[in-house]
Amino acid sequence: MEFIAGPEILGLLFLVALVAGCIDAIAGGGGLLTVPVLLSVGVPPAQTLATNKLQGTFGSLAASITFIRRGEIDLRAFWPFIAATLVGAVIGTIGVRMIDASALARMIPVLLVGVALYVLLSPRAGDIEAHRRVSDIFFIALVAPLIGAYDGFFGPGTGSFFAIAFVALLGHSLRRATAHAKVLNFTSNIASLAVFIGGGHVVWVIGGVMALGQLIGAQVGAQLVVKVGARIVRPVLVVMSVALALKLLLWG
Numbered sequence: 001m002e003f004i005a006g007p008e009i010l011g012l013l014f015l016v017a018l019v020a021g022c023i024d025a026i027a028g029g030g031g032l033l034t035v036p037v038l039l040s041v042g043v044p045p046a047q048t049l050a051t052n053k054l055q056g057t058f059g060s061l062a063a064s065i066t067f068i069r070r071g072e073i074d075l076r077a078f079w080p081f082i083a084a085t086l087v088g089a090v091i092g093t094i095g096v097r098m099i100d101a102s103a104l105a106r107m108i109p110v111l112l113v114g115v116a117l118y119v120l121l122s123p124r125a126g127d128i129e130a131h132r133r134v135s136d137i138f139f140i141a142l143v144a145p146l147i148g149a150y151d152g153f154f155g156p157g158t159g160s161f162f163a164i165a166f167v168a169l170l171g172h173s174l175r176r177a178t179a180h181a182k183v184l185n186f187t188s189n190i191a192s193l194a195v196f197i198g199g200g201h202v203v204w205v206i207g208g209v210m211a212l213g214q215l216i217g218a219q220v221g222a223q224l225v226v227k228v229g230a231r232i233v234r235p236v237l238v239v240m241s242v243a244l245a246l247k248l249l250l251w252g
Helices: 007-026 031-040 045-069 075-098 101-121 136-153 158-170 174-198 204-228 230-251
Strands: none
Touching: 007 031, 007 045, 007 174, 007 204, 007 230, 031 045, 031 230, 045 174, 045 204, 075 136, 075 174, 101 158, 101 230, 136 158, 136 174, 158 174, 158 230, 174 204, 174 230, 204 230
16 A cells, blocks of 8 residues: 655655755765655655655756756767666666675765765865876776666665766766766666566655655756856765765664
8 A cells, every 4th residue: 555645744755855856966865865754754664765766866867967958968978888887787786685785884884984085185076177097998897887786786875986986087077077977876776766666665646746856956956066066066975975974874
């Protein structure tokens, strides 16, 4: 039986998704808002995860479209990155039952703190493009499918890992890295969303209302990234990476 929510709860969830969509478009981590609120209004855990994935996917789609329209991404040159990420995500989703997530749960917070420190301290994490350290072929063959697979079987911090990979390895500015990371994050979300839908756990009414909030918030966030650049991406990325690390350490 699907969870039924009244208009007051739906209104609250819409507003939360709107704010989360804006944060997600800038740095990721919007699930830190949406998941606790879904649980607090009585949505069961399995349905919470599935519904959260649905609404978050709409947010990453809206942000991706905004970045593409603003000329931050050349889709014709970016398709190999997208395809490699999708392959990795499918593999990760299929292998989710064969992987012990407990080891990752202990390791990911450390990596997220590392992301925060890199963004805070590295001169590469700014508005200026830097020299690349690896080729596109290396990134497509190894980095994109690896992070995509991670999103397929675990997920937290995927957007941060994609963004920092673009900055550290390909020399992107934070603005450009955020735009490209959002497209790949949307791509990897598709695989895991398909599994959740197949399992019948999505609460469609709530997911639809929150998806609308995400669509609006994500466009606002993406516009801020394009206009303000590293001045907004850097602090939000640091805060959300540390917050997600603390959440994983303290509550799993």
